[in-house]
Amino acid sequence: MNRIEELRSLVPAEIIVTDPDMMEGYRSDKADLVAAGKPLAVLRPRCTAHVATIMKWATKTGTVVVPRGAGTGLSGGATALDGGVIVTMERMNSIRRLDPTNHTVEVEAGLVNAEVSRAVADSGLFYPPDPGSFEVSTIGGNLATNAGGMRCVKYGVTRNSVLGLEIVLADGRILRTGGQTIKNVAGLDLTHLFVGSEGTLGIITAATLRLRPTPVAxxxxxxxxxxxxxxxxxxxxxxxxxxxxxxxxxxxxxxxxxxxxxxxxxxxxxxxxxxxxxxxxxxxxxxxxxxxxxxxxxxxxxxxxxxxxxxxxxxxxxxxxxxxxxxxxxxxxxxxxxxxxxxxxxxxxxxxxxxxxxxxxxxxxxxxxxxxxxxxxxxxxxxxxxxxxxxxxxxxxxxxxxxLDGTITGEHGIGELKRHWLPYQLDNTALQVQASIKHALDPANLLNPGRGF
Amino acid sequence: MNRIEELRSLVPAEIIVTDPDMMEGYRSDKADLVAAGKPLAVLRPRCTAHVATIMKWATKTGTVVVPRGAGTGLSGGATALDGGVIVTMERMNSIRRLDPTNHTVEVEAGLVNAEVSRAVADSGLFYPPDPGSFEVSTIGGNLATNAGGMRCVKYGVTRNSVLGLEIVLADGRILRTGGQTIKNVAGLDLTHLFVGSEGTLGIITAATLRLRPTPVAxxxxxxxxxxxxxxxxxxxxxxxxxxxxxxxxxxxxxxxxxxxxxxxxxxxxxxxxxxxxxxxxxxxxxxxxxxxxxxxxxxxxxxxxxxxxxxxxxxxxxxxxxxxxxxxxxxxxxxxxxxxxxxxxxxxxxxxxxxxxxxxxxxxxxxxxxxxxxxxxxxxxxxxxxxxxxxxxxxxxxxxxxxLDGTITGEHGIGELKRHWLPYQLDNTALQVQASIKHALDPANLLNPGRGF
Missing domain, CATH: 3.40.462.10 (FAD-linked oxidases, C-terminal domain)
Structure with a gap:
């Protein structure tokens, strides 16, 4: 039994796409300079349990996984890898819970950024982070890259609007970080480690976001x-x-x-x-x-x-x-x-x-x-x-x-495109620490290998 | 040669305190319910190189290290451990660089919180995080606990005012995270992993902080x-x-x-x-x-x-x-x-x-x-x-x-006091992930063991 057949026995067949024509649209993101690989399959999970099953299967079979939002990234962080699978989060796009009084909403990772603000507008609220791609990019992709936008100068980047995450780890375990409170210092802040990790440490499946009142003028x-x-x-x-x-x-x-x-x-x-x-x-x-x-x-x-x-x-x-x-x-x-x-x-x-x-x-x-x-x-x-x-x-x-004491990426991420530049910004110790954390969470290097750092 | 004698050969003798009377004031923080251990020595480094030497020595000799700011913590995170050393950051309290135009300041970890705002007041700026202890507590302690305060409701917690860190790791390597820019997504965000880590992953020796203009009214x-x-x-x-x-x-x-x-x-x-x-x-x-x-x-x-x-x-x-x-x-x-x-x-x-x-x-x-x-x-x-x-x-x-969907600590940290409660808030997966990150950065469990998570 080959790997994909084995997966077919574990998840509904309709979430597995292997037709090359259908896969074509998932092979690249918007980084034109990064060459796209040939994926084994594109997987379209409908729920967290599907993602967990996929990652258990990936760990068992040693299959490389590229998590994907809307593919609007500009650094090649969602570009296909040869022989790996793409896990597209587009079908996990529901709003799980809206709490207008406390200005929070829990959404699935595949929800489009603009849909968040649309869904909460009637409550007099909005979701501040607004990357240029906000009409099409997803919350999961925004979180994975810690996306910015025009309103960051007042309201902060994506990091500043997230209270908690649901993540599927490399081995399929489901990790819940943070919570529903504004302040929370219980344990290491895993939420903030995963924000900006570009799909290298786990697949973000849902997030509790912080909303703000719509400005009066x-x-x-x-x-x-x-x-x-x-x-x-x-x-x-x-x-x-x-x-x-x-x-x-x-x-x-x-x-x-x-x-x-x-x-x-x-x-x-x-x-x-x-x-x-x-x-x-x-x-x-x-x-x-x-x-x-x-x-x-x-x-x-x-x-x-x-x-x-x-x-x-x-x-x-x-x-x-x-x-x-x-x-x-x-x-x-x-x-x-x-x-x-x-x-x-x-x-x-x-x-x-x-x-x-x-x-x-x-x-x-x-x-x-x-x-x-x-x-x-x-x-x-x-x-x-x-x-x-x-x-x-x-x-x-x-x-x-x-x-000029700057950074090689403010809001688009390292992806694959900028990786060769990272050693000019970060020293060996910083690169080694990043590698050791990656190894602790993804010892077989299955999640978006060669991306992010 | 015993351990302390060995250390004396590595750092100036005056930074090593072993007199029991002099050590007494460093044994406890403000968590009255946590019993203080008997430390081997209190170490008072004057520079990052001292801290690095101390950690190399600690790793070589298997000595447990409790990092300490002003000892105002309320969860026992800075309380002495039997046979370990306390590294108090009080003498590393200089301002390394003030950039009033870009609203940033780089300070050493032992600087008292209130001193930051005093030092930048003439530039029309202030440092927002204001834990109740701000007149005596240090920036390093504030960062280690992700301290809050009264102004958080508008300006955010300590996390929201830090752009970069200098950290000495368990093995004595010096790690530099973040930088001087407001936005920065180059690699995993180690800065935010260390904020709130309660001295368990490394010793914060300096930080680049974000300032704000003093309100006009x-x-x-x-x-x-x-x-x-x-x-x-x-x-x-x-x-x-x-x-x-x-x-x-x-x-x-x-x-x-x-x-x-x-x-x-x-x-x-x-x-x-x-x-x-x-x-x-x-x-x-x-x-x-x-x-x-x-x-x-x-x-x-x-x-x-x-x-x-x-x-x-x-x-x-x-x-x-x-x-x-x-x-x-x-x-x-x-x-x-x-x-x-x-x-x-x-x-x-x-x-x-x-x-x-x-x-x-x-x-x-x-x-x-x-x-x-x-x-x-x-x-x-x-x-x-x-x-x-x-x-x-x-x-x-x-x-x-x-x-009520809450947290057992909003701004004081887990320390030692609240550790037995953490499993009621975090599930096994979250606890395991925290342990694996700790192990990756401090495999011998020398930095503040038994604290934080």
Whole structure:
């Protein structure tokens, strides 16, 4: 009996997909530079018991397992491995329990991020973490990568919105971590070890998430700057003046022009930098007006503030279009680096210089408030030569971030793509400790081997 | 050559204390129910290299090590073990680097919590986590227990204010985790594994902390309630109305009377519950006024709001006095349990019933906004019989919290005191996973054995 036949005797046949055409859509995530392997099967469990059975079978048969959410990852952490199985969590998408009074909800890992906020909106609540992919990516994938987004600057990353997890371990045991309380220090905090572990320590099957009351009001501003330095001064001043932006995004000149090429928004094509920010709460407009003062004092060429929801949406639209404007016009590699916020102007200058050197056009957007940039490499094609040049360019961008006390990934994860860069950020001791924890939880190295660290 | 003589050849003699009188002050923390062992020596390292040498020596000689901050812990996590050494971090208290622009500071583990805020005040910044012991407890101890405090309801617990750690491992290797960026997903998040690990996985020697701008304004309210239920309704309503309290504390009737007995504050001795809250930011008073409306609508007997700093301080004083009022009048055991916030009235009623049953007076204060209560057992003496009755009472309180989907510790940690209760909260799989991680990092079980989990 081969391995898949053995599995058929353990779980309903309909959760096992082996048809190559049907498997094709599960082989890659959105990391175009990572080659996808050929999986043995795609498994679509409907419940935690299925996942536990799959992992017991995987341990018994020595089968490699790649856990998968919606496959929107940009680092190759969900790309298929030769001879392994993909466990897609898409069918485990129910809401197990909503507690509007305590602002918590327990959901299964396959639920799409945006569905969480939709499901709790009637209770006056929302789920803050909003990665760019929030309309399609799943909570499980968000947890596995500790996903970020535009609202992190006020509400924190995915980690800050999780109270407890249900996880299936490599050997099929079911681990429950955390609980339903805001504060909890009973034992080692396994919840926070699994958040961001990229499917290497276990498969997250469900999570208790923390919700927030929907803001009573939101206001928005946009400001353009003639130089990177003046934009940087504005950022420093916004964070020194005591306001709490709920969004604070930036776009560089290349991005502004890519957006304007894609859809006319009347953006200033000469600006070095565009900042777009929001505040929420009863004093949202007052806070935004203070941010605009900071921008004006720092030398903004143009600034505008509004509390009108439609106008706010329009301002934010320019930022939201950046991804589409680039990916629809060019094959695009989206990078993800972070630095202490005040180093952003230096990083942006260095990125411009790298682009000049390598001849690869780079449009940079980012979560300015968190010092997290997404340089987007705009490629003429995806030929081998171009790919190689793209990889070299990405390497230079990572090196630039590290040279500024930064990180090679702020919110996308290491996956497979960035693994060769990790030893430049982490020393041997850190890598050894990570390996020892992996070995303690997955001694046969079955869960997403070669990914994450 | 005995072990201590061997150590003397490795580190400056002045860091080794073996005089029994001098060691006495390091034998216990503030968990009166935990018996202190007799240490071989107290070690007072001045730098990370000393700690590394100590751990290499400990591994070579098989010596048990108890890391220690200021010894303010309430669970016995820093109490001496027979034949082991205590490593007190009190002399490693320097500020290594302050970056006011990026709101970060790197400090050594022995720095007292309050000193962080004092050192950064001139830069218009503060360090949010404020455990009750903040004037004396150290950052290292706060990190080891993931300490909470009154400001957690808005700013989060210690975990939410740490970006990176320097740790000495059991074998003396120095591990650096995290970094200086707000967002960072490079590899497993070791920082968050070590926060709250109670000295069982390594000795935290330094940390990069996240600071916040000092609020431009703060306002305060107090409200008394004739019943627990009306107070509970007020809490639910405050959290539903979209305000963000920066402090939201409660005191029960026994505490109100203990405070009033200790120092006349003109508190309402008949009230079932007193809520004291704050908001900060430009709209602090408006937010506090909304909270007062919530209280009034829920049936508050009396409510008052103020934006005056002196009056604010006076209102908060009642809450701050609770600890003193009880510990100076009675031998006191301070418990620490958490529940989903809406279950607080049920937990308070159950605690009152437990007090009735066991005959142990219980005064309960707590961080209402986080659902985290500190029932304080007011004892007539510390005789063996009384201690036993106190332990039984504490057991009932923990059981009550667990029955309400809660936790046996919200912010004080498991230490040694609560270890026998952990299997009621965590199942075998969770305990096994914790043990396997401990084994991976400290195979000889030298770091604070028998504590934490």
């Amino acid at each position: 939101t206001a928005t501003f946009a400001a353009t700057f003639p130089t990177l330095e003046s934009g940087g001064r504005a950022l420093d001043s916004i964070f020194a003046c005591g306001v709490t932006p709920s969004v604070l995004e930036l776009m560089d000149n290349v991005t502004i022009n890519a957006v304007e090429d894609y859809q006319r928004m009347d953006l200033d094509r000469e600006a070095a930098l565009l900042l777009i920010g929001q505040a929420d709460g009863t004093d949202a407009l007052a806070q935004v007006e203070r941010m605009v003062s900071c921008c004006d004092d720092a030398g903004a060429a143009l600034s505008v503030a509004t509390a009108d929801p439609a106008e706010s949406e329009l301002l934010l639209q320019a930022r939201r279009l950046a991804g589409w404007a680039t990916t629809e016009q060019y094959p695009t590699i989206i990078e993800d680096v972070g630095v202490p916020r005040s180093r952003l102007p230096e990083l942006l200058s260095t990125i411009a210089a790298i682009s000049e050197d390598t001849g690869v056009r780079i449009a940079t957007v980012g979560h300015a408030g968190d010092g997290n940039l997404h340089p987007m490499l705009l490629l003429p094609d995806l030929d081998d030569d171009t790919r190689q040049r793209a990889m070299q360019t990405a390497d230079h961008v990572c090196a630039a971030a590290l040279a | 703060t306002a305060t309210f107090a409200a008394t309630f004739p019943t627990l239920e009306s107070g509970g309704r007020a809490l639910d309503s405050i959290f539903a109305c979209g305000v963000t309290p920066s402090v939201l504390e409660l005191m029960d009737n026994v505490t109100i009377n203990a405070v009033e007995d200790y120092q006349r504050m003109d508190l309402d001795r008949e009230a079932a519950l007193l809520l004291i809250g704050q908001a900060d930011g430009t709209d602090a008073l408006a937010q506090v006024e909304r909270m007062v409306s919530c209280c009034d609508d829920a049936g508050a007997a009396l409510s008052v709001a103020t934006a005056d700093p002196a009056e604010s301080e006076l209102l908060l004083q009642a809450r701050r006095l609770a600890g003193w009022a009880t510990t100076e009048q009675y031998p006191t055991i301070i418990e620490d349990v958490g529940v989903p916030r809406s279950r607080l009235p049920e937990l308070l009623s159950t605690i009152a019933a437990i007090s009735e049953d066991t005959g142990v007076r219980i005064a309960t204060v707590g961080h209402a906004g986080d659902g985290n209560l500190h029932p304080m057992l007011l004892l007539p003496d510390l005789d063996d019989d009384t201690r036993q009755r106190a332990m039984q009472t504490a057991d009932h309180v923990c059981a009550a919290a667990l029955a």
